Amino acid sequence: MNMELTPRKKAVLRALIEDYIQYAEPVGSKTLVERRGLEFSSATLRHEMVELEEMGFLAQPHISSGRVPSPRGYRLFVDELMEYHGLSEIERETIDASMRLKAKELDRLIVKAGEFLSLLTRYTVYALTPRIDQVRLLRFDLFTAGDDTFVIVVVTDVHTVKNKVVRPPFPPAEGALRRLTAVLNDRLTGLVLRDVTQERMRSVTRQAGEAGVYVPYVAGFLAELLEEFDEREAFLAGQSHMLGHPEYHDILKARRLLEYLSDGRELTRLALADSDGSVRFVIGPENEAEELRDTSVVTASYRIGGNLRGFIGVVGPTRMDYARLSSRLAYFASRLGRLLSGGEEEAP
């Protein structure tokens, strides 16, 4: 028996997968002729299908039904067979328009982007913010605000300025804060956040004189920032789309999946894309998590500035419209990266 993937076998497999993606029903030899227009008799196709099944690319739900792609089949499809859809001008414009988001904080922006992507693709979407392990401190500013509080503002070199309002037991004097600000800017700016040691903070305290009593607040804030920057935040959008696919008409399955996805920690562990721009497919059992074994995840990454990478992706049944999806996702991610890197007047 011919166990090579002849061009004809590829054509059959491709036609079958495309049909199954569209109609979500096992595809028979006759359907292949009638609906996909393959120029062979159904008997010939049956031969091919038997061999494709033996090669592991197809499966049969039961003995007398049509064929269904196996995960390996999908894998071959996305790697070699599928034809990438180009985007129409209109689609490009829709995506571009969606990027005019007003939010200023990174995470709000990502959430909005995810919601839009979910609207666009009609799949459930997850998004991960970048893990920011190298934040550089650019500037400090401390000033009083209200009766007995003061504000610490820290400017970093990534997309955000962070601040905190502090209420110390002893009311801060404007002059003392000004002095402390000067010392902080003198001693700490230009440093990477991770490199701000206790030793350095002690030297700030020494230099700050009486304003030194406020140093612990600054140190505490920096510690919080370090922690906050260091972990990715995860978001999910468009959960209701999951219920639109027939494979999740089993309510228990749908529920388990959504429950799994709503755990941010699990999301963070989810498939991450390989390299910028390109799209990664993780198909069914290729997923590590038990809960995703019959689910596919398609991910792209977006870049902020130089080396910060966040991820945005789509979750759905293995029978996803990979071809259509991947081009949209890739374009979307590249646009998102551009937006966040400050194509607008936004961002340092």
Next chain:
Amino acid sequence: MNMELTPRKKAVLRALIEDYIQYAEPVGSKTLVERRGLEFSSATLRHEMVELEEMGFLAQPHISSGRVPSPRGYRLFVDELMEYHGLSEIERETIDASMRLKAKELDRLIVKAGEFLSLLTRYTVYALTPRIDQVRLLRFDLFTAGDDTFVIVVVTDVHTVKNKVVRPPFPPAEGALRRLTAVLNDRLTGLVLRDVTQERMRSVTRQAGEAGVYVPYVAGFLAELLEEFDEREAFLAGQSHMLGHPEYHDILKARRLLEYLSDGRELTRLALADSDGSVRFVIGPENEAEELRDTSVVTASYRIGGNLRGFIGVVGPTRMDYARLSSRLAYFASRLGRLLSGGEEEAP
């Protein structure tokens, strides 16, 4: 026929509703005796049930089945019949512990709170931030950051400090920004954001000399802030819980509802609680939105500081555990308000 709500009728109705809430199955006269321990024969209870049905408190899915509470029945139940569960010490502590949230931004805090409430109640939760129509400007600060950008920081009297990074076509000089900052603080602090007129900004420009070229950036930022503060933000959490209730085993129903709820604008229009602390129930057809006609919404409000009110609530089938829910929700909302009003060192 006795059309008055005798104490016995109330007892029957209450027992029936409690049973239905627990088991989600039409309740028969025999069940009332055996499971709820009513001290009458099933025949007597059948008499009562006929009358309760005629009064509109019960309904019968079909002629030979048990009874189910009608929306009017639930209404009576929450208004008069149900017995509020107290919270155990452990539950109180669990809620209190959940309030030690690290997030600094208001909306992130609300999201986290909503996620926790959903975990606690096992229902889908929605949350609305307060509508902040009276923001007072406390302080401005402008400074350069990086090569050709500068940062505008605005401190307000509500829970947040806002900032924006701006990249003007002409690099800003440190001195000019210092001067502009001084003018802004002189002319605008203490004002309510809404009262910052174009006229006022023009006078700032005049006073700022050469730094006046940067005033439009500040004005633009203030306009954005006004818009941002003025609208509530809406969040949804725990969507997967919806699928846990048998009334949403109809996937189409579940999907429609989740789709409706994932539209933030619709959420904003959702039932709002009446007064602080107390909990409001909107039962099935009492909802204005068509999509919520067989869904109940239970809402509480939380206060930030003096007069800002946000809402947090729970969405589920009309067969909700109102008694258990309301006490938990009320306590949760009051705790949330306390947290946000600055029980911690947080917030101006």
Next chain:
DNA sequence: TTTAGCACTCATAGTATCCGAGTGCTAACG
């Protein structure tokens, strides 16, 4: 190598039947 023909498989839909929880009504009881 391809295709027509054919017997075979089996999921699905449709139909018939049964079961029993629950009802409403009536008559007897305290």
Next chain:
DNA sequence: CGTTAGCACTCGGATACTATGAGTGCTAAA
């Protein structure tokens, strides 16, 4: 007169059986 036992009746849901037809694998001829 309110309460209860008894009973015929209803009807949704479970179970069993059958028919249908899409799809198969195999064989033999083109």
